[in-house]
Amino acid sequence: MLVSGHDLKFARELAETLDLRTDLDVVIDEWPHLSYRNRSTDAHLRRADAVFAEWARTSAVWLSARKRPGQFLAVRLHRFELDSPYPRQIAIDNVDAVVYIAPLFGRRIRDELGWPADKLVYIPNYLDVDWLDRPKLPQARFAVGFVGVEWSRKRFDLALDVIAAARREDPRFHLVVRSVMPWRNHFAWARPDEREYATWCFERIQRDPLLRGGVIFDPPGRDMARWYRRVGHILSTSDEEGSHTAVSEGMASGAVPIVRPWPGAAELYGQEWIHESTDAAVAALLAGADADDWAQRALRARAEVRRSHDPVAVVNAWADLLHGEVAAARSYFADQVTGTERDAGS
Numbered sequence: 001m002l003v004s005g006h007d008l009k010f011a012r013e014l015a016e017t018l019d020l021r022t023d024l025d026v027v028i029d030e031w032p033h034l035s036y037r038n039r040s041t042d043a044h045l046r047r048a049d050a051v052f053a054e055w056a057r058t059s060a061v062w063l064s065a066r067k068r069p070g071q072f073l074a075v076r077l078h079r080f081e082l083d084s085p086y087p088r089q090i091a092i093d094n095v096d097a098v099v100y101i102a103p104l105f106g107r108r109i110r111d112e113l114g115w116p117a118d119k120l121v122y123i124p125n126y127l128d129v130d131w132l133d134r135p136k137l138p139q140a141r142f143a144v145g146f147v148g149v150e151w152s153r154k155r156f157d158l159a160l161d162v163i164a165a166a167r168r169e170d171p172r173f174h175l176v177v178r179s180v181m182p183w184r185n186h187f188a189w190a191r192p193d194e195r196e197y198a199t200w201c202f203e204r205i206q207r208d209p210l211l212r213g214g215v216i217f218d219p220p221g222r223d224m225a226r227w228y229r230r231v232g233h234i235l236s237t238s239d240e241e242g243s244h245t246a247v248s249e250g251m252a253s254g255a256v257p258i259v260r261p262w263p264g265a266a267e268l269y270g271q272e273w274i275h276e277s278t279d280a281a282v283a284a285l286l287a288g289a290d291a292d293d294w295a296q297r298a299l300r301a302r303a304e305v306r307r308s309h310d311p312v313a314v315v316n317a318w319a320d321l322l323h324g325e326v327a328a329a330r331s332y333f334a335d336q337v338t339g340t341e342r343d344a345g346s
Contacts, residue, residue: 005054104264141232228253
């Protein structure tokens with residue numbers, strides 16, 4: 001089978017895990033650019049019995065146009081593509097299954113793109129929960145993790161609101177940010193509105209006495225499991241997300257999630273973690289100053305994500321799917337979608 005597309009950050013670990021199975025021989029084909037395939041892509045495609053096209057964009061368009069009869073093609077769609085022109089360029093009649101990573105997107109794919117409901121399959125992102133589940137460092141509960149500040153839609157300003165209000169009551173709390181800096185993301189920094197927003201946020205950190213010394217920046221890296229050992233809470237204040245992998249990763253590590261109700265969040269994460277206002281988020285954070293309270297909530301977060309992102313079920317669902325067993329693949333996480341999606345996929 002072939003895993004193909006540009007930027008395989010969400011698919012590579014899954015592909016490597018699938019390759020450990022005796023029933024699948026996985027070839028990874030990462031395109032060097034959104035619009036440029038590898039020299040070997042054509043040959044890989046000719047030899048593959050099944051194809052996993054990561055991202056519903058240019059690579060999926062190309063693959064759907066060249067799929068041969070009898071070859072199984074699954075396309076995985078994330079949030080980004082729904083607001084782009086790429087999905088409408090895909091030859092959907094040549095696609096055997098469309099995998100989505102959040103229940104909300106099943107409805108949007110069906111309603112906005114008009115793609116056949118019987119091709120839709122909900123499978124959460126692959127998450128190695130055991131790798132992430134490590135002992136926390138002392139006093140980790142006072143460290144609030146935040147991943148990604150390159151774009152204003154992440155609403156870093158709201159994260160600053162939360163941490164400033166918490167530090168007013170208990171200065172032990174601090175924000176730990178893991179991210180590429182906005183000026184190093186040339187797509188973001190090319191936009192004047194993004195530059196203005198980022199500049200305002202960083203000036204605020206310097207000028208606000210509640211934030212000064214209370215916000216720590218760490219460079220990006222692959223050692224996320226080690227980084228999460230420092231983090232006792234994980235904050236998601238975005239305007240919109242796909243599934244926000246940082247939240248599920250944080251939960252797997254034992255960090256207590258504090259999530260703004262962005263569209264679809266309540267279908268992915270338990271109501272205990274969703275907070276309607278900054279005041280409610282701050283109250284939940286301050287409750288974590290009590291070690292016993294924090295420990296109990298951390299246990300519940302771990303247990304929840306082990307159910308919702310069971311890595312064995314994710315791998316088995318993908319294996320069944322790539323063997324052409326669409327209904328079997330859909331069954332693994334059928335209980336996590338609403339009646340509308342369940343009916344659509346039946």
